[in-house]
Amino acid sequence: MSLRARIICFLLGLLIIALISFFVRRRRIYTVHAITWLSLGVLFLIMGIFPIFIEYLAQLLGIYFVPTAIIVVTLGGLIFTVLHLTIIASEQHKKIRSFEKEISILKIRDK
Amino acid sequence: MGNKYLVVLASLNEELAIGNVLADIKKYIPDADVLVVDGYSKDKTVEVSLDHGAKVIQVDKAYGIAGAVEAGILYASQHNYSHLIRLDADGQHPPEEIAKILNSNLANNVDFVLGSRYLGDADYSESLLRKISISSICLLLKVLHKVNVTDCTSGCHIYSKNLVDYFAKDSAFEYSEVRIIWMAHEAGFKIQETFINMAPRLTGESSFTPLNAANYMFKNILDLVLSMPVFFKINKGKNSK
Numbered sequence A: 001m002s003l004r005a006r007i008i009c010f011l012l013g014l015l016i017i018a019l020i021s022f023f024v025r026r027r028r029i030y031t032v033h034a035i036t037w038l039s040l041g042v043l044f045l046i047m048g049i050f051p052i053f054i055e056y057l058a059q060l061l062g063i064y065f066v067p068t069a070i071i072v073v074t075l076g077g078l079i080f081t082v083l084h085l086t087i088i089a090s091e092q093h094k095k096i097r098s099f100e101k102e103i104s105i106l107k108i109r110d111k
Numbered sequence B: 001m002g003n004k005y006l007v008v009l010a011s012l013n014e015e016l017a018i019g020n021v022l023a024d025i026k027k028y029i030p031d032a033d034v035l036v037v038d039g040y041s042k043d044k045t046v047e048v049s050l051d052h053g054a055k056v057i058q059v060d061k062a063y064g065i066a067g068a069v070e071a072g073i074l075y076a077s078q079h080n081y082s083h084l085i086r087l088d089a090d091g092q093h094p095p096e097e098i099a100k101i102l103n104s105n106l107a108n109n110v111d112f113v114l115g116s117r118y119l120g121d122a123d124y125s126e127s128l129l130r131k132i133s134i135s136s137i138c139l140l141l142k143v144l145h146k147v148n149v150t151d152c153t154s155g156c157h158i159y160s161k162n163l164v165d166y167f168a169k170d171s172a173f174e175y176s177e178v179r180i181i182w183m184a185h186e187a188g189f190k191i192q193e194t195f196i197n198m199a200p201r202l203t204g205e206s207s208f209t210p211l212n213a214a215n216y217m218f219k220n221i222l223d224l225v226l227s228m229p230v231f232f233k234i235n236k237g238k239n240s241k
Helices: A003-025 A031-049 A051-061 A067-106 B015-028 B045-051 B061-078 B095-105 B128-145 B161-169 B177-186 B210-226
Strands: B005-011 B032-038 B055-058 B083-088 B112-116 B157-160 B191-195
Touching (some): A067 B055, A067 B061, B005 B015, B005 B061, B015 B045, B015 B095, B095 B112, B128 B177, B157 B161, B177 B191, B177 B210
Parallel strands (some): B005 B083
């Protein structure tokens, strides 16, 4: 992997971590939701610092052009993040639903 | 509380029909409380229901009939009713028939009484498309979940206190006429089907349109297939909050 690709990878990782920490500190993102994003950032950092991992992965997957493996890893990380979000959304759906029921019962009308 | 019934009617824009239904319920099942779960109707459904002595709660119609019946289940569980009777608010299930069922069948230990229009000669008959969809869902229920019912989309259900408590505790439960059948079966409740004579709808608009029907079919089939008890029972131990 070329030095330039490694630097870009490293900077991208730093950018993700900085951005997410910024939002967490501003309380725009809850810590639980930040976990997957931060892991993705750390993954980028590792790929930038130790390219041996990504080269090994590329060899394992039969990818001849090594930087493509970066995209594969990114895609995997993003799919995982979206899955995590879907689970959280479903949990919230469940909670809002039960709130709606409980509140409707509290607001019961009778004559 | 002793033997007290709660009738749950899910309604949306039913001001013409619901008055008669409520009057009939008072006449034939006098010891029942009535809970009308309204989806913020635009007409006078709420006022008419209140005038007939029913309790009214309002659940946004975005939650559909599922949210309405779940709210009814929650209410019944909180107030210790011995049986919950879930009927359609359009008067499809005549309360006198329900009274007959209540008098005859609730003595033995049945948790779930299902009113079926196919076990006898009902006055009400539906379109061929609807018959086909109902029988195919029933077939799926039989094949995938080993539940034998003839009318799985019937809106006439009677739940015992045990069943109501079980589903009230289950915060992830989303009601549908079909889903509650196999979930109750899986949880080991005894289901019994009896004949109920259904009357044709007289007023108001049915929610049954081709698009809705396709949506309903798709959701039910997806649900039935995804919930197949392949290696283990799905909803076992997942009822904690």
